[in-house]
Amino acid sequence: MNSSNVSAIDLKTLLALNIHEIKNLMALLMLRLDAIKSENIDVSDSRLLCHRVNDCMERMLLLFNLQTERLSPSIEAHSPGDFIEEFVQNAIVLAAGKITIDMDVEQAPAYWFFDRDLVEMAMLNAMHNALRYAGKRIVIRATLDNDVLLLSVEDDGNGFPQVILENPIGTLSEQHTDGMGLGLFLAEIIAKAHVNKARQGKLLLHNKDAGHGGVFALQLP
Amino acid sequence: MMDFGKKRALIIDDSPAMCSSLRNTLSNFGITRCETSNSANEAVFRIRQREFDIIVCDYCLGEGSDGQQILEQLRKSALIAPTVAFLMVTAERGYEKVVSCAELAPDDYLLKPFTAETMRIRLERVFEKKDVFAPIYVLISDAKPEEAIAECDRILNLKSKFSIDLIKLKGELLIALGRHEDARLLYEQIIAARAIPWARIGLAKTLSMAGQAAEAIETLELAIADTPEYMEAYDLLAQQHESLGNTELAQSILEKAVEISPNTLSRQSMVGAMAYRNGDLEKARKAYGIVVDKGKYSFFRSHADFVNLSRVLLDESKYDEALNIIADAKKSFDNTPELELAGSVMQSLIYQGAGRYAESQKALDNALAVKTAHGLHLSDEMSVDMAKSCFLNNKEDEARGLVKDVISNFYDDEKVQKLVRQMLEKVGRADESQNLIENSVSDVIKLNNEGVLLAKSGDLAGAISLLVTASKRMPMNVQVALNAAHALIVDCDRNGWNDDNMQLARKLIEDHVGKHANLEKLKKIHALFKDVSHKFGVRVA
Numbered sequence A: 001m002n003s004s005n006v007s008a009i010d011l012k013t014l015l016a017l018n019i020h021e022i023k024n025l026m027a028l029l030m031l032r033l034d035a036i037k038s039e040n041i042d043v044s045d046s047r048l049l050c051h052r053v054n055d056c057m058e059r060m061l062l063l064f065n066l067q068t069e070r071l072s073p074s075i076e077a078h079s080p081g082d083f084i085e086e087f088v089q090n091a092i093v094l095a096a097g098k099i100t101i102d103m104d105v106e107q108a109p110a111y112w113f114f115d116r117d118l119v120e121m122a123m124l125n126a127m128h129n130a131l132r133y134a135g136k137r138i139v140i141r142a143t144l145d146n147d148v149l150l151l152s153v154e155d156d157g158n159g160f161p162q163v164i165l166e167n168p169i170g171t172l173s174e175q176h177t178d179g180m181g182l183g184l185f186l187a188e189i190i191a192k193a194h195v196n197k198a199r200q201g202k203l204l205l206h207n208k209d210a211g212h213g214g215v216f217a218l219q220l221p
Numbered sequence B: 001m002m003d004f005g006k007k008r009a010l011i012i013d014d015s016p017a018m019c020s021s022l023r024n025t026l027s028n029f030g031i032t033r034c035e036t037s038n039s040a041n042e043a044v045f046r047i048r049q050r051e052f053d054i055i056v057c058d059y060c061l062g063e064g065s066d067g068q069q070i071l072e073q074l075r076k077s078a079l080i081a082p083t084v085a086f087l088m089v090t091a092e093r094g095y096e097k098v099v100s101c102a103e104l105a106p107d108d109y110l111l112k113p114f115t116a117e118t119m120r121i122r123l124e125r126v127f128e129k130k131d132v133f134a135p136i137y138v139l140i141s142d143a144k145p146e147e148a149i150a151e152c153d154r155i156l157n158l159k160s161k162f163s164i165d166l167i168k169l170k171g172e173l174l175i176a177l178g179r180h181e182d183a184r185l186l187y188e189q190i191i192a193a194r195a196i197p198w199a200r201i202g203l204a205k206t207l208s209m210a211g212q213a214a215e216a217i218e219t220l221e222l223a224i225a226d227t228p229e230y231m232e233a234y235d236l237l238a239q240q241h242e243s244l245g246n247t248e249l250a251q252s253i254l255e256k257a258v259e260i261s262p263n264t265l266s267r268q269s270m271v272g273a274m275a276y277r278n279g280d281l282e283k284a285r286k287a288y289g290i291v292v293d294k295g296k297y298s299f300f301r302s303h304a305d306f307v308n309l310s311r312v313l314l315d316e317s318k319y320d321e322a323l324n325i326i327a328d329a330k331k332s333f334d335n336t337p338e339l340e341l342a343g344s345v346m347q348s349l350i351y352q353g354a355g356r357y358a359e360s361q362k363a364l365d366n367a368l369a370v371k372t373a374h375g376l377h378l379s380d381e382m383s384v385d386m387a388k389s390c391f392l393n394n395k396e397d398e399a400r401g402l403v404k405d406v407i408s409n410f411y412d413d414e415k416v417q418k419l420v421r422q423m424l425e426k427v428g429r430a431d432e433s434q435n436l437i438e439n440s441v442s443d444v445i446k447l448n449n450e451g452v453l454l455a456k457s458g459d460l461a462g463a464i465s466l467l468v469t470a471s472k473r474m475p476m477n478v479q480v481a482l483n484a485a486h487a488l489i490v491d492c493d494r495n496g497w498n499d500d501n502m503q504l505a506r507k508l509i510e511d512h513v514g515k516h517a518n519l520e521k522l523k524k525i526h527a528l529f530k531d532v533s534h535k536f537g538v539r540v541a
């Protein structure tokens, strides 16, 4: 599938899937809420559900807009260090102590030009994925690599399946069991919308050696 | 964790539920002094009453106002200091576009839904940044722009993560000081890394200051092609074209900008003014009509909007409507001498048109009395209106006096001369126009020469008194200002350091440097100012 031409996707199907997903999440959330009444239980699961509901809505909006116009990011100067720190703070709350979240911004530039909200959206999906697949630890990184900003989410799970590595966005049309496969698709669109002069952003996926986990990275020129 | 305990906060949101949740969140950060407002007007009322450190404002406020407008009006009218943290809250992702294209951005914005943690981190960052900028803001408010630039450089050398904002501020300061060469280099350096809109706009400003109109226009057109929502580019482009005499093109550029962002009333009023200058009464009426209508909900409306609208209606011979607008203005505002004066002048003109001569005479007399009683300084439009009424009511001496004052003040401003010429045509005195304008200009030249002669003959005190007084009467006249500054500096050089005089000289130079940076005479006098300061061991940046 060609990511710059979104009209190729069947919007109707996607929206229907999205709404379905939201309903599922809301159902889970309601059950959790009922449980809170009776027991003294941890609310971090419910918080994650809220996040995912919101993600779904954001995606629907983005998809809607992509029907009529190309994604045009609002590029401004931000500190990648600050961006990652805030992101990690929120992720720690979501991980609720079950998974360690570390950050590494040693090599990050003082400022960089990117669309904070769009990049956050792409990174959030990566984070939700990682929380789902990680064993014990997730590392969020910002580095400068060849004059390009690299933002990555690294986990210690089984790594991406081979089909996804070969074609991260092509799986969209196929049926999924654990999600819709929209997250990586949109991440790629978001990365590519970041253009500086002749260079274009990229989505990079790879696995660490021998099942030591997957690495999701956005390359922003 | 930062201590917010001493901060005072204001929350502006039309939903009371959101207000109270936000207040709760802030109180968890230790902020106990927190007020809430459900509307823009109420918020402005509170802000006028006391100072806040943090303002959290919802973007969508309903009823003809949005958070961005409030922000722009608050910052432009200096109702909130640069040290105040302004945080926008919005459910619309579209706001991101609004911010990145607005002249004034909030210190940060939060997309709903957000966590308390995010809000806390963002607030901390805003204050971290304010702390870095604090010494610069102090220097700016002390009117020490050169020192402020030096401070920007000092912090930039520390490789601050706020480098980009520091560079932006430094560029603005350089431009305000007329140092367009330095500013241009700065902007070019940014653009080489990334063509962000504000850097392009800055570059265009420096090109225009250097007299390279064609290059400025090209840069602005490029900026608009890349980011059509960046409004400031249209304003500048229109200005460029108007000064080149392409007035219709200029008007259509502003109209396009208003189409894209119809809620910015200040630009709507610019369209009105330009259409009026171009004789396009219909467009002028429409634009001013919108300003008056929409401005009804704004705390920042002005009676000048009403006066402008009634002037258009008068020119269209719609006398009753024109009178109604003035009556409306009197109902909508407190009766200040300024309003009384402006209202009376317009009334006298409208009555003239309607053939109600006695009433016209009476209104004009009232206006003249208010002017003398309160020693009011008139805007150029108002002066021209008043002169027109004087001509029509057979007070020719007063009329000529008013015209002379306007022309000598704005002797090099094409727009003002055009305004005067159009007015003289309307009162059937086109034949006087050349004479009147030339006389006024030659009177200023005579006065200048007289001052220079006094200085040369050694009567510096006489020169200073003549020129400084004149510069107060015609503050826009760069020649008078520079001659006055020159006399003040030479006096200092000869007769010893005089701090008050040198401050005044500095102010006279700085007031004109923005518009006349290329003037050889200005450069020379500025250099002389520095030399003399050095001679007395006074450091100037």
Ligand SMILES: Nc1ncnc2c1ncn2[C@@H]1O[C@H](COP(=O)(O)OP(=O)(O)OP(=O)(O)O)[C@@H](O)[C@H]1O
Pocket (backbone or CB within 6 Å): A125, A129, A130, A133, A155, A157, A158, A159, A160, A161, A164, A176, A178, A179, A180, A181, A182, A183, A184, A185, A214
């Ligand atoms: N960190 C990871 N480790 C292993 N596999 C992953 C990881 N992240 C993604 N995947 C695989 O890639 C697929 C596509 O991910 P993507 O985020 O696009 O969709 P999703 O998470 O399944 O659904 P959603 O549209 O809700 O995001 C996932 O279904 C999963 O099989």
Ligand SMILES: [Mg+2]
Pocket (backbone or CB within 6 Å): A125, A126, A128, A129, A179, A183, A184
């Ligand atoms: Mg996903």
